[in-house]
Amino acid sequence: MSYIINSLLDTDFYKFTMGQLVFKHFRDVPVRYAFKNRTAKVPLGRIIKEADLRRELDHVMELRLGNSEYHYLLGTYEYKERMFREDYLQFLKNLELQPYELRYEGDAIKLEFAGPWSSEIQWETMALSIINELYYRVYMERLSEFERDAVHAEGVLRFKRKVDVLKKNPGIVFTDFGTRRRFSFDQQDYVNGVLAKEFPATQFRGTSNTYLAMKHGLTPMGTSAHELFMVMAGIKHNSDESIRQSHNEVLRYWWEEYGYGLSIALTDTYGSDFFFLDMTAEQARQWKGLRQDSGDPFDFGEKAIKFYEKHGIDPKKDEKIIVFSDGLDIEMIEKLYERFHDRIKVTFGWGTNLTNDLGFPALSLVVKAVEANGNRLVKLSDNLAKATGDMDDIARFKSIFGYSGDNYEECKY
Amino acid sequence: MSYIINSLLDTDFYKFTMGQLVFKHFRDVPVRYAFKNRTAKVPLGRIIKEADLRRELDHVMELRLGNSEYHYLLGTYEYKERMFREDYLQFLKNLELQPYELRYEGDAIKLEFAGPWSSEIQWETMALSIINELYYRVYMERLSEFERDAVHAEGVLRFKRKVDVLKKNPGIVFTDFGTRRRFSFDQQDYVNGVLAKEFPATQFRGTSNTYLAMKHGLTPMGTSAHELFMVMAGIKHNSDESIRQSHNEVLRYWWEEYGYGLSIALTDTYGSDFFFLDMTAEQARQWKGLRQDSGDPFDFGEKAIKFYEKHGIDPKKDEKIIVFSDGLDIEMIEKLYERFHDRIKVTFGWGTNLTNDLGFPALSLVVKAVEANGNRLVKLSDNLAKATGDMDDIARFKSIFGYSGDNYEECKY
Numbered sequence: 001m002s003y004i005i006n007s008l009l010d011t012d013f014y015k016f017t018m019g020q021l022v023f024k025h026f027r028d029v030p031v032r033y034a035f036k037n038r039t040a041k042v043p044l045g046r047i048i049k050e051a052d053l054r055r056e057l058d059h060v061m062e063l064r065l066g067n068s069e070y071h072y073l074l075g076t077y078e079y080k081e082r083m084f085r086e087d088y089l090q091f092l093k094n095l096e097l098q099p100y101e102l103r104y105e106g107d108a109i110k111l112e113f114a115g116p117w118s119s120e121i122q123w124e125t126m127a128l129s130i131i132n133e134l135y136y137r138v139y140m141e142r143l144s145e146f147e148r149d150a151v152h153a154e155g156v157l158r159f160k161r162k163v164d165v166l167k168k169n170p171g172i173v174f175t176d177f178g179t180r181r182r183f184s185f186d187q188q189d190y191v192n193g194v195l196a197k198e199f200p201a202t203q204f205r206g207t208s209n210t211y212l213a214m215k216h217g218l219t220p221m222g223t224s225a226h227e228l229f230m231v232m233a234g235i236k237h238n239s240d241e242s243i244r245q246s247h248n249e250v251l252r253y254w255w256e257e258y259g260y261g262l263s264i265a266l267t268d269t270y271g272s273d274f275f276f277l278d279m280t281a282e283q284a285r286q287w288k289g290l291r292q293d294s295g296d297p298f299d300f301g302e303k304a305i306k307f308y309e310k311h312g313i314d315p316k317k318d319e320k321i322i323v324f325s326d327g328l329d330i331e332m333i334e335k336l337y338e339r340f341h342d343r344i345k346v347t348f349g350w351g352t353n354l355t356n357d358l359g360f361p362a363l364s365l366v367v368k369a370v371e372a373n374g375n376r377l378v379k380l381s382d383n384l385a386k387a388t389g390d391m392d393d394i395a396r397f398k399s400i401f402g403y404s405g406d407n408y409e410e411c412k413y
Numbered sequence: 414m415s416y417i418i419n420s421l422l423d424t425d426f427y428k429f430t431m432g433q434l435v436f437k438h439f440r441d442v443p444v445r446y447a448f449k450n451r452t453a454k455v456p457l458g459r460i461i462k463e464a465d466l467r468r469e470l471d472h473v474m475e476l477r478l479g480n481s482e483y484h485y486l487l488g489t490y491e492y493k494e495r496m497f498r499e500d501y502l503q504f505l506k507n508l509e510l511q512p513y514e515l516r517y518e519g520d521a522i523k524l525e526f527a528g529p530w531s532s533e534i535q536w537e538t539m540a541l542s543i544i545n546e547l548y549y550r551v552y553m554e555r556l557s558e559f560e561r562d563a564v565h566a567e568g569v570l571r572f573k574r575k576v577d578v579l580k581k582n583p584g585i586v587f588t589d590f591g592t593r594r595r596f597s598f599d600q601q602d603y604v605n606g607v608l609a610k611e612f613p614a615t616q617f618r619g620t621s622n623t624y625l626a627m628k629h630g631l632t633p634m635g636t637s638a639h640e641l642f643m644v645m646a647g648i649k650h651n652s653d654e655s656i657r658q659s660h661n662e663v664l665r666y667w668w669e670e671y672g673y674g675l676s677i678a679l680t681d682t683y684g685s686d687f688f689f690l691d692m693t694a695e696q697a698r699q700w701k702g703l704r705q706d707s708g709d710p711f712d713f714g715e716k717a718i719k720f721y722e723k724h725g726i727d728p729k730k731d732e733k734i735i736v737f738s739d740g741l742d743i744e745m746i747e748k749l750y751e752r753f754h755d756r757i758k759v760t761f762g763w764g765t766n767l768t769n770d771l772g773f774p775a776l777s778l779v780v781k782a783v784e785a786n787g788n789r790l791v792k793l794s795d796n797l798a799k800a801t802g803d804m805d806d807i808a809r810f811k812s813i814f815g816y817s818g819d820n821y822e823e824c825k826y
Contacts, residue, residue: 144610144611145607146573146576146607146611147573149569149607150569150570150573152566152569153566153567153568153569153573154566154570155566156562156563156565156566157563157566157567157570160559160563160566163559194559194562197557197558197559198557198559
């Protein structure tokens with residue numbers, strides 16, 4: 001039987017953009033990532049066979065960057081001419097992932113990755129894609145061939161309704177962010193193949209999946225994730241103040257590395273209220289825009305516009321952009337577009353519901369950085385259901401970052 | 414590009430059961446068949462290109478019975494041990510169809526087949542399958558690849574709903590009668606492949622399509638059609654009385670040829686009221702059952718039960734059967750089953766809606782015998798929308814057969 005992950009590029013593009021920064025500055029920082037199933041009611045450990053999971057993870061460890069994949073990354077020009085440096089690509093070519101740590105505990109799957117940040121950063125989306133696909137395979141294998149046809153048919157028709165709405169609204173610009181929680185590689189591949197044909201590149205901007213971007217001639221999309229802020233807080237862990245300052249340090253490192261091209265800031269690691277205090281007026285002017293990934297997106301949009309205006313920036317005229325990426329579906333996309341598109345550029349990083357909408361409920365799975373330099377890591381976000389870290393640490397970080405929110409909403413995905 | 418009809422077995426089985434009888438008794442009777450589009454609002458001649466139609470019909474004329482096809486027919490045992498005689502199969506092996514007569518007249522396609530009955534009888538379903546598939550191809554070609562995926566997905570889900578209902582009602586016994594008005598060969602092939610796997614042979618009894626029966630290991634199903642009665646009336650055309658008597662003559666020829674195995678009588682050629690007067694008590698006892706193909710199926714069922722009871726037959730105990738085959742959908746099948754299954758065996762010959770339900774409206778196309786031995790032919794049926802023949806001839810036949818009905822209902826298919 002074939003494997004799920006067959007290329008080191010079958011991952012989110014931001015693993016490489018972040019990876020290069022990490023490689024330059026923090027390559028040997030010891031980190032630990034942990035898998036977490038936020039859909040607690042699903043006993044993953046009873047559904048996915050350990051041998052199947054090991055087989056897939058072992059195969060990832062054997063993957064090496066092929067010559068054409070190397071070419072593709074070396075030739076990436078969309079954000080900055082040859083944005084990936086030779087030394088980083090050589091490192092990727094020789095990438096050796098540390099062995100994963102897997103144990104089944106009752107109904108739960110414990111899966112962790114520990115080692116130098118520059119290599120272990122690569123596990124996240126591959127592990128998630130694997131666990132998701134193995135999970136749905138179990139359900140698909142219980143069906144007859146015809147019932148499986150019906151699942152795929154349902155998927156096509158649900159996708160068709162999305163496509164129809166998007167065609168009626170050519171102003172809605174969107175991107176596939178669905179690698180990690182896709183129903184299967186084939187489904188994400190199909191979705192991207194169709195979108196590439198049905199929409200101009202001005203509306204369907206591309207995909208976060210580097211391999212599929214290469215395959216379908218799309219723009220590889222993505223900027224950075226929470227782990228940058230989280231691990232940086234683990235590195236700069238001397239005091240509350242140094243932790244607080246680590247947030248803006250990430251922004252400065254990022255700007256130094258990629259400048260305007262990739263300057264979309266993720267806003268919710270310690271809550272967006274803190275973010276809007278922390279981002280300087282100069283940064284607000286320089287950076288292209290912001291990414292919203294938790295909490296109420298309408299509230300966020302209003303806050304973002306006020307934030308720009310406070311700094312004397314006209315978000316419409318100065319072409320600031322908000323990337324919405326939290327649990328989107330087509331109805332939410334339409335509403336957000338309606339609400340904001342006259343006031344600020346909006347675009348949609350559409351994940352789970354784009355690549356995993358065939359009638360099965362989706363799982364909310366994550367792989368999060370939990371430790372760096374021996375320090376436990378924390379994410380707060382604008383929805384405490386998405387917070388990660390020990391209770392004590394979360395309390396401490398709330399205090400450090402002046403976090404006063406109490407929004408708690410079960411994650412859809 | 415591939416052809417639509419690729420085997421002389423890609424036709425309804427009854428073309429061979431009738432064909433053998435015709436070959437034995439009436440092989441050289443000159444007959445004429447004519448294509449008719451009962452969906453008058455669809456300008457077929459403007460939709461289907463003449464060159465495409467000629468290409469497909471020309472290809473049918475080049476087809477010859479292959480060795481495995483010959484084997485299959487020779488080995489057909491389901492109704493009577495080796496039911497096809499060597500001389501008839503040799504004739505089929507050397508079958509030469511007479512050239513079709515095709516002309517485009519404005520928006521209409523005029524297509525006729527004239528020649529010896531024993532060969533020309535073969536054109537009907539092949540011509541219909543071709544015209545149907547060419548018609549839908551035109552619409553499919555206007556769609557993008559993804560839109561075509563969505564059409565097929567719609568087809569799978571509509572089919573799935575049928576399968577689900579039938580699984581909940583394991584007593585509903587049915588047969589595929591969908592060759593002539595299928596969406597495409599591939600669709601009928603798919604439907605039969607799924608039904609063969611999803612249902613036991615006691616519920617899905619088989620298919621009228623001989624090629625697909627062979628391919629999927631199903632029972633080839635079918636008995637006889639209106640043309641037997643119609644052409645016989647053209648042969649026995651000396652007087653009103655001989656025309657009237659030709660109806661029962663067909664029943665006697667058929668019984669002599671196939672006996673109990675294929676003794677399902679088609680009841681509506683001249684209206685079922687006449688049929689129930691014409692079939693004798695002995696025939697009612699001998700024959701397995703009746704096929705209903707027009708008019709109100711509930712009325713027909715009641716009449717059929719009364720008919721048997723009048724002749725001292727207990728339709729349930731004596732295992733008489735009604736084959737419903739007129740414009741069925743799953744709702745109608747459920748209702749008919751509910752109404753009758755405790756009182757008489759019922760089975761369903763499910764055509765258009767089984768093999769052509771992908772979201773496009775179906776066409777009501779027929780190829781009917783219009784002339785035999787120089788005499789114009791007539792069908793009345795229990796729905797005058799399905800009557801064929803000149804107005805004068807129809808009036809004369811109404812009088813000959815004591816036809817008093819006035820039911821006229823637009824054909825669904």
